Amino acid sequence: MDKEKISCESCNYEIATHRDEAWLALCNICAPWVESSLRRRGEIPSWASSFCDSRQDMFYETRKALMKYSKIREGRGHWSRSEGTPFPTTERGWYQFLEYVMGGDYQSARIRIFHGIEIREKAIGYSNSVSAIQNRLRLVGENTEHLFGHSIRLDGNSIWVNGVLFGPKAHDIHCQNRRILPQLIFDRYNALDERTVEEMAYVYMRGPWIPLVRDTTNARVPTSFALREEICRIADGAYGGGPSDRIRSALLLWSTAVEREFLTCPRSAWARSFQWIREISQDFSDEVEIAENGIYVTGSSKNLYRISPAPPDGRTDRFEVCRIIHREEPNSSELSVGDEGDDTAPICIHSMTSNEEDLARPLGDVIVSLILALRDDIQTAERIPQLFRQLPGEFRGRRRGRGAAEFWGERYRNYVRRNEQGDGNAQHFRHMRIAVRAARAALDELAEEE
Numbered sequence: 166m167d168k169e170k171i172s173c174e175s176c177n178y179e180i181a182t183h184r185d186e187a188w189l190a191l192c193n194i195c196a197p198w199v200e201s202s203l204r205r206r207g208e209i210p211s212w213a214s215s216f217c218d219s220r221q222d223m224f225y226e227t228r229k230a231l232m233k234y235s236k237i238r239e240g241r242g243h244w245s246r247s248e249g250t251p252f253p254t255t256e257r258g259w260y261q262f263l264e265y266v267m268g269g270d271y272q273s274a275r276i277r278i279f280h281g282i283e284i285r286e287k288a289i290g291y292s293n294s295v296s297a298i299q300n301r302l303r304l305v306g307e308n309t310e311h312l313f314g315h316s317i318r319l320d321g322n323s324i325w326v327n328g329v330l331f332g333p334k335a336h337d338i339h340c341q342n343r344r345i346l347p348q349l350i351f352d353r354y355n356a357l358d359e360r361t362v363e364e365m366a367y368v369y370m371r372g373p374w375i376p377l378v379r380d381t382t383n384a385r386v387p388t389s390f391a392l393r394e395e396i397c398r399i400a401d402g403a404y405g406g407g408p409s410d411r412i413r414s415a416l417l418l419w420s421t422a423v424e425r426e427f428l429t430c431p432r433s434a435w436a437r438s439f440q441w442i443r444e445i446s447q448d449f450s451d452e453v454e455i456a457e458n459g460i461y462v463t464g465s466s467k468n469l470y471r472i473s474p475a476p477p478d479g480r481t482d483r484f485e486v487c488r489i490i491h492r493e494e495p496n497s498s499e500l501s502v503g504d505e506g507d508d509t510a511p512i513c514i515h516s517m518t519s520n521e522e523d524l525a526r527p528l529g530d531v532i533v534s535l536i537l538a539l540r541d542d543i544q545t546a547e548r549i550p551q552l553f554r555q556l557p558g559e560f561r562g563r564r565r566g567r568g569a570a571e572f573w574g575e576r577y578r579n580y581v582r583r584n585e586q587g588d589g590n591a592q593h594f595r596h597m598r599i600a601v602r603a604a605r606a607a608l609d610e611l612a613e614e615e
């Protein structure tokens with residue numbers, strides 16, 4: 166029977182098979198990585214794929230801008246400073262974020278937001294602060310009281326405000342959370358808004374943007390009324406495509422590792438990065454082998470490693486590295502990969518996410534760095550004690566027994582000699598490129614986990 170010719174929908178390689186789980190044609194290299202990525206698709210909003218296709222230019226710029234806020238003095242205390250793309254941790258952080266999103270335009274909207282935040286801060290400690298209003302509402306009884314300009318009365322676990330019921334007994338969904346009342350009453354009381362509390366509740370609770378922040382990111386969920394309303398308006402496009410796209414790209418950067426996922430990584434960058442894995446595995450076919458469960462790499466120490474997708478709930482790196490311990494050791498010359506009976510020793514190596522360039526590298530690039538670093542494991546282990554501990558004893562001993570400079574000097578000369586035996590310039594250029602990448606991988610982008 167003639168098999169229909171299909172190419173890989175991830176990297177365009179001409180040999181691929183249809184995969185039932187992903188419902189895509191995938192090649193042997195891409196299959197485990199794309200399938201593992203698609204298992205995480207629940208984290209990714211449905212508009213992400215088309216957005217990433219059309220606005221892939223946004224991510225670098227947005228990430229760079231957010232990095233800046235997390236580093237400048239004004240951003241201190243208002244932005245996360247952990248791994249990944251920084252996100253706002255306070256209302257002021259959100260305000261700074263919107264400064265970036267809206268550029269120099271729409272000053273009145275920005276003034277309105279800032280005013281809402283500032284008045285809240287100034288009221289702290291006074292009887293009209295948001296938390297004071299909250300405390301006062303807790304004391305309301307079943308007799309009508311006039312508080313903060315509203316007639317208010319308790320009704321079981323719900324509360325009437327000017328004839329509108331808020332709480333679990335409320336008819337409308339936007340009124341069912343009575344905890345939002347202090348925020349709304351605060352704005353009315355301070356003349357920040359003139360709409361009825363019910364209208365404001367509708368705006369305060371409306372989706373999908375704020376729920377998306379809450380459910381998919383670690384950013385602090387904005388609480389002040391004007392801030393929430395404007396975030397939704399901007400994301401909806403009320404101020405044009407630019408601001409809307411900047412909010413959307415930030416939401417994606419906060420909710421997922423954009424360039425590490427099949428659905429969100431720019432298509433061409435993803436394809437190129439996996440094509441590169443194939444190139445490397447062909448160049449180093451003695452040391453790199455592709456298997457159903459990942460990529461096997463034989464290091465210069467003769468250790469065998471496996472790079473495989475991390476479990477769905479796993480680390481943000483999306484990969485894990487194990488040293489494969491074969492039962493027949495120490496006859497390591499007879500290693501074969503992919504045996505079910507392999508024992509593995511996980512090694513904690515992860516890619517450092519310290520700057521926007523590293524964060525922007527597609528998954529395939531990260532895997533290539535890993536392959537090169539593990540292939541040259543003796544050298545990589547200089548930087549990564551976790552890996553050093555996995556080296557066979559002879560390498561650990563020899564390095565200690567001889568001067569390190571002499572040892573590495575000799576390795577370098579061997580390396581140069583090896584390159585000079587290559588066939589011409591193209592080969593040399595490729596090795597140079599690979600060597601540069603390997604050095605980066607070993608020195609800059611990999612580190613031992615704490």
Ligand SMILES: [Zn+2]
Pocket residue numbers: 173174175176177178191192193194195196439
């Ligand atoms: Zn492929």
